[in-house]
Amino acid sequence: xxxxxxxxxxxxxxxxxxxxxxxxxxxxxxxxxxxxxxxxxxxxxxxxxxxxxxxxxxxxxxxxxxxxxxxxxxxxxxxxxxxxxxxxxxxxxxxxxxxxxxxxxxxxxxxxxxxxxxxxxxxxxxxxxxxxxxxxxxxxxxxxxxxxxxxxxxxxxxxxxxxxxxxxxxxxxxxxxxxxxxxxxxxxx
Numbered sequence: 647x648x649x650x651x652x653x654x655x656x657x658x659x660x661x662x663x664x665x666x667x668x669x670x671x672x673x674x675x676x677x678x679x680x681x682x683x684x685x686x687x688x689x690x691x692x693x694x695x696x697x698x699x700x701x702x703x704x705x706x707x708x709x710x711x712x713x714x715x716x717x718x719x720x721x722x723x724x725x726x727x728x729x730x731x732x733x734x735x736x737x738x739x740x741x742x743x744x745x746x747x748x749x750x751x752x753x754x755x756x757x758x759x760x761x762x763x764x765x766x767x768x769x770x771x772x773x774x775x776x777x778x779x780x781x782x783x784x785x786x787x788x789x790x791x792x793x794x795x796x797x798x799x800x801x802x803x804x805x806x807x808x809x810x811x812x813x814x815x816x817x818x819x820x821x822x823x824x825x826x827x828x829x830x831x832x833x834x835x
Contacts, residue, residue, distance in 0.1 A: 669695045669720050670770040672704075673790045674712060691715040692790055694767075695723035696774025699735075702801070703727035704771070704794050728798065731806035736778040739807065744800025749792035753782040753800055767793040775801070 675690040689712045696702035703726040707718025733739045733755070741754045751768060756779040762772045764782040767790040772780055784793055811818045 667695050667697050667724060668774055669693055669723070670774055671716060672767050672770050672794065674715070686710075689715045691719040692767075692794070693719035693723050694770045694774045694794065695720060695727065696771075696776065698774060698776035700732050700776060701727050701729050702771055702775040702798070704798065706791070728802060730775060730801045730804060731809070732775075732777065733806075735776065737780055738777065738804060740804065742800040742804050744796040744798070744803070746795035746799055747787060747792050749787035749789065749796040750785045751782060751793065751796045751800055752785065753780060753797070755779075756781045765793070766790065768797050770794075771797045771801075 671691065671693055673692040675692075677688050677690060678685045679688070688708060688710055690706060690708045691712065692704065692706050693716060694702065694704045703723040705719040705722030705724075705726060707715045707720075707722060709715040709718060731739060736758065738753060738755045741752070744751045744753070753768075756763070758779055760779040760781065762769055762777065762780055764772055764780065765784050768782050768784060771794060772782075782797075784796075787793065787796075805813075807818050807821045811821045814821070
């Protein structure tokens with residue numbers, strides 16, 4: 647009896663340890679297959695999942711019923727999550743472009759209070775990622791699958807000053823310094 651209670655307790659702790667993810671349904675597509683007796687309908691779902699602290703992923707699922715398609719898409723999204731460095735936990739570190747097929751997206755950093763200026767599928771990605779201030783534009787394909795893939799492609803290219811400093815073998819302060827050259831010339835003169 648005590649052994650069974652311990653097992654239950656451990657299961658609850660394990661669930662508490664895993665981070666809670668928010669998910670956003672972006673698109674549902676109904677597809678039909680014509681067969682001898684009529685039509686068979688299926689559903690495809692596109693879902694974006696994130697922890698709103700810098701991790702995001704997307705997935706697609708297909709099934710005969712909508713809830714099953716959403717469940718499959720959510721599971722796939724959780725498996726394919728990426729981590730994106732954010733500046734001050736609210737915006738991107740630098741402007742980036744992302745491409746996938748005919749879809750191209752441009753994402754720019756924004757000052758505090760700007761909000762999320764983005765179209766439907768891109769907005770879902772930014773909200774699940776935890777970005778609060780960003781300006782973005784989708785150019786080309788309006789297909790939600792391609793827009794999300796292009797957005798994820800761009801976000802994977804983003805690098806924080808810490809990553810750049812580590813790659814160059816310098817300190818973060820050396821990377822972030824601005825307008826040091828004019829000050830150094832004035833000190834020499």
